Amino acid sequence: MDEKHQKIMAAISTLNTHQFSDLKHSLSLEFRHQQHLLYSLVHSPTRFSLTLHHLQSLSLHQKTLLIARYLISKLTHLTRFMETNIPKASTSLRLKDLDAALLLMLLCQVHQQEPQALERSSVQWRSVLKDYLVRSSLKLDGLGEYIDMATRCRTFLDAAGCGGEMEREVAASVAVVVGLPSVELSGGGMECVICREEMKEGREVCKLPCDHLFHWMCVLPWLKKKNTCPCCRFQLPSDDVLGEIQRLWGIIVTKSRMDSCGW
Numbered sequence: 001m002d003e004k005h006q007k008i009m010a011a012i013s014t015l016n017t018h019q020f021s022d023l024k025h026s027l028s029l030e031f032r033h034q035q036h037l038l039y040s041l042v043h044s045p046t047r048f049s050l051t052l053h054h055l056q057s058l059s060l061h062q063k064t065l066l067i068a069r070y071l072i073s074k075l076t077h078l079t080r081f082m083e084t085n086i087p088k089a090s091t092s093l094r095l096k097d098l099d100a101a102l103l104l105m106l107l108c109q110v111h112q113q114e115p116q117a118l119e120r121s122s123v124q125w126r127s128v129l130k131d132y133l134v135r136s137s138l139k140l141d142g143l144g145e146y147i148d149m150a151t152r153c154r155t156f157l158d159a160a161g162c163g164g165e166m167e168r169e170v171a172a173s174v175a176v177v178v179g180l181p182s183v184e185l186s187g188g189g190m191e192c193v194i195c196r197e198e199m200k201e202g203r204e205v206c207k208l209p210c211d212h213l214f215h216w217m218c219v220l221p222w223l224k225k226k227n228t229c230p231c232c233r234f235q236l237p238s239d240d241v242l243g244e245i246q247r248l249w250g251i252i253v254t255k256s257r258m259d260s261c262g263w
């Protein structure tokens with residue numbers, strides 16, 4: 001077991017019994033849903049050719065982003081237990097893209113295991129994939145497979161050159177910023193650390209999930225450039241997929257350290 005697997009395992013081991021069975025339940029629901037999508041995809045000639053066409057129209061970069069967004073959805077199964085009051089970024093996949101992501105992953109899996117199978121023309125791919133699915137159903141429901149999938153996120157960051165400890169500077173998710181609460185200051189004397197000026201009593205200010213307060217007109221331009229709190233570096237979700245994988249992976253690493261310290 002490599003270091004990435006150990007981190008995910010350690011993070012999972014910090015869940016309580018209820019959260020753990022919740023995790024397994026949501027993984028198995030998602031597995032059945034995606035299995036159903038894949039089966040109907042290979043059994044419908046129209047849907048298959050539309051999805052394949054969509055996939056072929058994407059650049060390599062767009063395909064990479066597609067898989068990254070798919071992997072983010074895997075990581076959030078786990079990180080949702082670790083950040084409860086954080087609004088979600090808008091990284092979820094539309095059905096068309098989910099179909100494409102599942103097909104792309106299935107093609108990669110077949111290519112790895114039976115390289116000759118896809119050497120035939122793409123017209124025959126549907127029947128190749130149909131046979132493959134019957135012989136070896138994609139096993140993504142078990143915890144072991146989940147951990148494999150989640151570790152791919154980190155491998156993905158390494159491959160994209162973002163694997164180091166250096167954080168990418170990314171904007172906070174627009175949907176998350178729009179949803180930030182406004183609070184009225186009940187007492188004066190507090191300083192906005194961005195402009196270094198006092199926030200006057202009775203004024204509406206922005207409250208980040210870490211409870212730090214800022215003038216709206218100061219924090220909005222800040223969050224357009226960075227997704228971190230200017231006081232404590234707390235990270236808000238981002239719409240940048242690599243930045244978001246990095247943030248979610250960071251949550252898992254922090255959690256896994258808590259486990260290795262014995263809480």
Ligand SMILES: [Zn+2]
Pocket residue numbers: 192193194195196197214215218
């Ligand atoms: Zn200010």
Ligand SMILES: [Zn+2]
Pocket residue numbers: 208210211212229230231232233234
């Ligand atoms: Zn803060």
